[in-house]
Amino acid sequence: MSDPIGSVEGQAGRNLPPLKLHVPEPPARPGEAADFTHFDIPAAGAQPRPDEAAQPADMRDMAYGLVRVLDDDGQAVGPWDPRLPAETLLKMLRYMALTRAFDARMFRAQRQGKTSFYMKSTGEEAVSIGAAMALSRDDMCFPSYRQQGILIARDWSLVDMMNQIYSNKGDRMKGRQLPIMYSAREAGFFSISGNLTTQYPQAVGWAMASAAKGDTRIAATWCGEGSTAEGDFHSACTFASVYRAPVIMNVVNNQWAISSFSGFAGAEATTFAARAVGYGIAGLRVDGNDVLAVYAATRWAADRARANAGPTLIEHFTYRVEGHSTSDDPSAYRSAEESSQWPLGDPVARLKQHCIALGIWDEDRHAAMDKELAEHVRDAAREAEKNGILGHGLHHPMESMFEDVFEKMPWHLEEQKQQMLDEWKAAGL
Amino acid sequence: MEGGRPVSKANETDAVSKANETDAVSKANEAGVVSEVMAQGEARSDAQQMNMIQAINSALDVMMDRDPDVVVMGEDVGYFGGVFRATAGLQQKYGKNRVFDTPITECGIIGVAVGMGAYGLRPVPEIQFADYIYPALDQLVSEAARLRYRSAGEFISPMTVRSPFGGGIFGGQTHSQSPEGIFTHVSGVKTVIPSTPYDAKGLLIAAIEDNDPTIFFEPKRIYNGPFDGHYDTPAKSWAGHAEAQVPQGYYRIPLGKARTARAGEALTILCYGTMVHVVENTVAAMGIDAEIIDLRTLVPLDIEAIEASVRKTGRCLIVHEATRTSGFGAELLAQVQERCFYHLEAPIERVTGFDTPYPHSLEWAYFPGPVRIREAITKIMKD
Ligand SMILES: Cc1ncc(C[n+]2csc(CCOP(=O)(O)OP(=O)(O)O)c2C)c(N)n1
Ligand SMILES: [Mg+2]
Numbered sequence: 001m002s003d004p005i006g007s008v009e010g011q012a013g014r015n016l017p018p019l020k021l022h023v024p025e026p027p028a029r030p031g032e033a034a035d036f037t038h039f040d041i042p043a044a045g046a047q048p049r050p051d052e053a054a055q056p057a058d059m060r061d062m063a064y065g066l067v068r069v070l071d072d073d074g075q076a077v078g079p080w081d082p083r084l085p086a087e088t089l090l091k092m093l094r095y096m097a098l099t100r101a102f103d104a105r106m107f108r109a110q111r112q113g114k115t116s117f118y119m120k121s122t123g124e125e126a127v128s129i130g131a132a133m134a135l136s137r138d139d140m141c142f143p144s145y146r147q148q149g150i151l152i153a154r155d156w157s158l159v160d161m162m163n164q165i166y167s168n169k170g171d172r173m174k175g176r177q178l179p180i181m182y183s184a185r186e187a188g189f190f191s192i193s194g195n196l197t198t199q200y201p202q203a204v205g206w207a208m209a210s211a212a213k214g215d216t217r218i219a220a221t222w223c224g225e226g227s228t229a230e231g232d233f234h235s236a237c238t239f240a241s242v243y244r245a246p247v248i249m250n251v252v253n254n255q256w257a258i259s260s261f262s263g264f265a266g267a268e269a270t271t272f273a274a275r276a277v278g279y280g281i282a283g284l285r286v287d288g289n290d291v292l293a294v295y296a297a298t299r300w301a302a303d304r305a306r307a308n309a310g311p312t313l314i315e316h317f318t319y320r321v322e323g324h325s326t327s328d329d330p331s332a333y334r335s336a337e338e339s340s341q342w343p344l345g346d347p348v349a350r351l352k353q354h355c356i357a358l359g360i361w362d363e364d365r366h367a368a369m370d371k372e373l374a375e376h377v378r379d380a381a382r383e384a385e386k387n388g389i390l391g392h393g394l395h396h397p398m399e400s401m402f403e404d405v406f407e408k409m410p411w412h413l414e415e416q417k418q419q420m421l422d423e424w425k426a427a428g429l
Numbered sequence: 430m431e432g433g434r435p436v437s438k439a440n441e442t443d444a445v446s447k448a449n450e451t452d453a454v455s456k457a458n459e460a461g462v463v464s465e466v467m468a469q470g471e472a473r474s475d476a477q478q479m480n481m482i483q484a485i486n487s488a489l490d491v492m493m494d495r496d497p498d499v500v501v502m503g504e505d506v507g508y509f510g511g512v513f514r515a516t517a518g519l520q521q522k523y524g525k526n527r528v529f530d531t532p533i534t535e536c537g538i539i540g541v542a543v544g545m546g547a548y549g550l551r552p553v554p555e556i557q558f559a560d561y562i563y564p565a566l567d568q569l570v571s572e573a574a575r576l577r578y579r580s581a582g583e584f585i586s587p588m589t590v591r592s593p594f595g596g597g598i599f600g601g602q603t604h605s606q607s608p609e610g611i612f613t614h615v616s617g618v619k620t621v622i623p624s625t626p627y628d629a630k631g632l633l634i635a636a637i638e639d640n641d642p643t644i645f646f647e648p649k650r651i652y653n654g655p656f657d658g659h660y661d662t663p664a665k666s667w668a669g670h671a672e673a674q675v676p677q678g679y680y681r682i683p684l685g686k687a688r689t690a691r692a693g694e695a696l697t698i699l700c701y702g703t704m705v706h707v708v709e710n711t712v713a714a715m716g717i718d719a720e721i722i723d724l725r726t727l728v729p730l731d732i733e734a735i736e737a738s739v740r741k742t743g744r745c746l747i748v749h750e751a752t753r754t755s756g757f758g759a760e761l762l763a764q765v766q767e768r769c770f771y772h773l774e775a776p777i778e779r780v781t782g783f784d785t786p787y788p789h790s791l792e793w794a795y796f797p798g799p800v801r802i803r804e805a806i807t808k809i810m811k812d
Contacts, residue, residue, distance in 0.1 A: 023525040029508070116599035116789070167790035175790025178601030194603025195561060196533060229532030231564060259509035260530045333509045390599070395790040405785050412754065416783045420794065420801075427800045 024263030028335035035335075036343050044071035044290075045078025052304040056282045063273035063283035066317060069292035074353035080296040082134075086360040092133060092291055093355060094369060096125040096348050099149040101373040102158060105381055106165055110179075110326045114389040115165050117179045121146045123289070123321030123339070126347035127222075127252050129153045130294030135220060135248075135302055140210075142190045142203035142221035145180050146252065154187045158377060162384035167395065170387030174396045174403070196227040200236035200249065207247035207305075208239070218305040220248040220298075225272050225315075226257020226265050237279040237313070246305035248298065249313045251275075252288065254320035259333040273315035281311050288316030289344040291351050317344065398424070473627075479675040480667045481652045484626035485515045485591070488633035489553065491679050493523050496551060499637060501528045503538060503555030503591075512557060513593055513652060535561055539568035542588045543576065552588045553637055559594035559646060560603045566611075573642040574617030589636040589643045594622075595703050595750055596787050597650035597660070597796060605787035607702075607751035612644045613727050613760065619643040619684055620727040624651070624705040625672030628725060631682030639684060648702035656703055657710035658798040687731035689738075693720040696744035696809055699735060699761055701725065704748045704797070711799045717806060719746075727757055735761070736768050743774040744809050750797060753781040775812035778805045 027035035047067045050059040069076050076083075084092075103120040110118040121128065128149025135141070141150050151161060163170035165179040173183055183191035190199060190206075203221030210217050223233065228251055240247050251272040255262050265272070276283025282304065286297045294316060301312035319342040323330045355361035388394020402409060402417040409417075479487060492499045501516055501523075507530035510517030520528035531538050535556055542552035556562045562569075573586040596605035612620045621636050621643055623629035629647065636643040650656050654666040667673035690705055695718040700708050705723045712719045720738050724731065739745045745765050747758040758779045765777055780797045788795055 021526050023507075023529045025525075116601075171790075176602065176786070176788045178603065178789055181601065194601065195563070226533045229534040229537065231534060231536050257504075257533055258512065259505045260533075264530050264532050266532070327512075390790060398791060398794045401783065401785055401788050401791045401794060413784055416753070420783070423801055423804045424794075426804060429800065 024268050026261035026263060030331055030335060032335050034337040034341045039343060041343055042066050044068035047080065049079035052300055053307060053309045056280050059282060060277050063277055063285055064271055066285050066287055067293045067297055068287040068290055069296060070290045070350050070354055074357040076292055076354060080293060082292055082296040082299060089355055090360065092129055093351050095129045095153045096351065097370060098373050099125045099129065099152050100348060101377045102152065105377045107326065109381065115167065115179050116390055117326055119145055119180050119325045120322045121148055123346065124252060124254055124318050125149050126291035126294050127288050127316045127318060130291040131220065131250065131298040134295045134298035138188060138217050140188045140206050140217060140219045142199035142219060143192060144222050144224060145192055147222050151182060151184060151187055151189055156184055156187045158380035159384045162381055163387055166384055166389045168388035169394050169396055170384065174400050197223045197230035197232040200232050201239060204236045204239045204245045204247050207245040208243050211246055218246040218302060220250065222250040222252055224257055225251055225253035225262050226260060228272055228275065229265050237275065240311040241279040241281050244310040247311045248301040248305065249311060251315045252318060253315050254318050256320050256334065258324045258328060271315060273313060276313035281313055283313045285315045285317065287344055288318030289347040289350060291347055473674055473676050475677045476674040477677060478668060478673055479626045480673065481626045481629050482513060482515050484630040484675045485633055485647065486517060487675065487677065488630040489516060489519055492634055492637045493519065493527060495679065498549060498551045499553060500545065500550050501553050502531050504531060504533055504557045506530060506555050511555060513649065535565035536568055539565040539573065543568060543572050543586050546586045546588050547584050551637060554588060554590050556590060556592040558604050559592045559608055560606045562592055562608065569618065570615050574615050578617060585640050586642045587640045589645050591645045591647060593649035594646040595648045595650055596792060597656060597703065599789065599792055601789040602786040609646055609727060610751055610755060610757045613757050621684060622646045622648065622702045622727065623725065624702050624723050626667055626675050627672045628682055630675050631680050632725060634679065635681040635684050650703045651706060655706040658707035660793050684726045685729040685731055686725065687734040688723040688725055689720065690723045691719065691721040693718040694742060695719055696746060697722060697738040697742045698746045698748060699724060700748040704750055707798060708748055708802060711802045715803060715806060732764060735765065739765050739769040740772045743772050745777045746805050746809055748780045748797060748802060750782050752784045753779065754784050756781055775809045778809050780805045
């Protein structure tokens with residue numbers, strides 16, 4: 001090529017060092033030992049708890065710390081302990097275990113050829129369950145594809161979820177969406193998009209509408225740490241800040257975005273919660289494998305939003321234990337040891353340990369619950385499979401493809417629908 | 430490709446020696462001249478069996494080796510080598526300054542590629558799925574496509590945007606779309622779509638060498654083997670397919686030149702990408718003497734090849750997987766009508782995707798497969 005614009009000519013004799021491009025590299029690749037030495041993990045209970053109406057400028061440190069409630073012995077400690085009654089704790093434990101059992105079953109169903117695709121949330125259950133339980137049932141959620149736990153914590157029908165996954169005739173989405181792209185308006189669960197982070201400004205818009213109408217409901221949204229790079233994330237933060245929208249913006253930092261580690265979203269330079277600092281909104285950074293911390297932070301942010309004190313950005317620091325999806329094999333790009341050595345432990349195991357320490361739970365009951373939940377999920381799957389599995393004929397009628405493109409079907413779609421039916425008939429199909 | 434006979438690929442191969450400067454052969458018309466010069470008796474030397482992914486990987490490898498200004502960037506393309514493995518091994522070979530993962534922001538990826546191009550690099554960004562190119566639309570449409578025009582050539586944007594597109598893999602509405610018509614509608618970008626491993630490599634090399642921004646859509650349904658449209662039969666691999674014999678070294682297929690996939694007299698079928706194979710198979714099954722033109726480049730279009738063929742056959746079918754309304758087929762239909770009207774013996778037909786989002790469970794009812802192509806051919810031949 002020709003000389004670059006503003007080439008080195010004019011710089012002769014200036015003796016400047018050559019510039020260097022920095023390209024991030026994760027601490028460990030396949031075959032290497034997992035390395036978490038760069039993580040600074042404060043003790044549980046060490047973080048102060050600002051007032052819900054605190055000025056963002058007065059709580060900037062929160063974006064760089066880590067809110068933790070459960071300590072290594074399973075005790076709930078410090079000012080963020082939500083002091084939940086035993087009944088709520090056990091419910092939380094059950095929802096998390098159910099989410100895990102659901103994931104295990106549906107992953108297997110994909111492997112058995114019953115559907116095209118699945119995504120697990122293993123290791124990240126606390127993020128969805130803790131938040132869903134801290135929100136009101138009528139608050140509106142704009143999730144990404146990894147928050148199936150919200151539906152489960154809102155007692156949504158497993159069969160309904162599975163019908164969507166099997167894309168069968170029982171699927172309320174009429175088999176139109178990729179598996180796990182649920183929509184459940186009644187559960188306050190917005191239709192999931194395959195396009196990353198589009199839900200972020202939408203949640204802000206919903207929250208602005210709620211505020212403009214003098215409603216009391218707030219909105220919450222979730223995206224992965226990798227997805228914070230999308231422009232939509234930043235548009236959402238700007239709108240949320242400008243209009244002090246009653247919204248909770250959650251960044252699920254599970255360290256990986258398919259094969260790209262969090263450094264490609266900026267984690268080498270700062271935290272994801274610190275994005276809030278630049279926008280002048282409240283930022284919290286939370287141990288995402290500690291369901292009590294997730295609950296407490298969400299509750300703090302919800303109370304803040306309800307008091308018209310503005311939006312909150314919460315980073316949930318967690319780990320994607322499994323592959324990105326059924327199409328992914330993480331052993332090709334990350335150390336195999338990472339998930340077992342994750343320093344913040346497993347969210348289900350940690351809550352279980354806490355409940356046992358409180359004397360409200362024991363190993364036998366836990367094992368019995370796991371067994372019961374596996375059967376519960378199996379029964380739901382059998383029920384859903386009566387409506388069909390992907391590619392076995394039990395789908396919505398072919399002409400349903402043309403419905404819902406518009407409210408009323410225009411002539412050209414009518415024509416195409418008829419053409420399709422005629423052609424298939426002519427071909428004897 | 431004149432004369433309506435299948436033409437050996439060698440005729441379109443210009444085995445320009447590595448010593449040639451890339452800008453010296455950067456324009457499609459020049460390349461055409463070169464390829465004619467090189468046309469005589471050039472066999473596919475050092476050819477080996479490649480699927481389309483391997484051919485694309487080979488094109489990137491060859492170009493990175495020849496031109497230190499070529500850089501590859503995109504989500505998961507670096508260490509991992511891309512979710513479809515198209516960039517496998519390149520970072521290990523050429524280093525992280527030239528092959529790197531990017532943050533997940535398509536707008537950022539294309540904007541950065543414009544900036545790198547302004548510096549003098551030749552970026553080859555990957556958009557992981559064509560369905561995710563929309564956030565980059567402003568940088569592509571308002572910036573890359575117009576940079577040469579608005580600066581009167583002071584700045585150019587020589588990037589080649591690679592992106593897998595099309596359906597047939599149960600990807601649902603966000604892993605199946607064919608948005609080529611959005612780009613062919615924009616002045617200032619070229620749009621290229623290969624249908625074979627051989628073409629994929631030669632066209633990608635030509636696109637990278639081209640000084641204008643080029644959208645290179647890769648039909649992912651045929652990455653691993655040609656697809657005849659019969660989804661219920663076992664998938665085929667590229668093994669044994671003539672067009673999967675791909676030279677290991679440098680060669681280019683000029684942009685703007687169509688390929689006659691099958692010579693014939695009965696009707697002309699215009700298609701590209703996956704649909705070339707679906708059409709070929711349907712035509713063979715019907716035993717009809719169709720002439721199948723694989724467009725390869727939508728903009729600039731090989732209008733001469735189209736005109737010559739339709740004037741000869743007097744009948745024309747247009748097939749694409751993309752939605753119908755304002756699809757590229759509408760442009761093709763208009764061109765054929767404007768140029769060949771007095772040669773036509775039957776109305777021009779289109780077989781396209783329906784004007785709905787790409788459904789998941791009803792994927793095969795949506796896909797413009799053999800049933801619909803057969804119906805259209807029968808209708809055209811009736812008149
Ligand atoms: C606009 C857009 N670009 C790219 C993709 C492809 N893609 C799907 S998931 C993903 C990684 C997302 O990672 P992260 O945000 O960290 O979420 P996680 O999967 O870890 O939950 C990518 C690149 C997409 N779905 N949408
Ligand atoms: Mg992630």
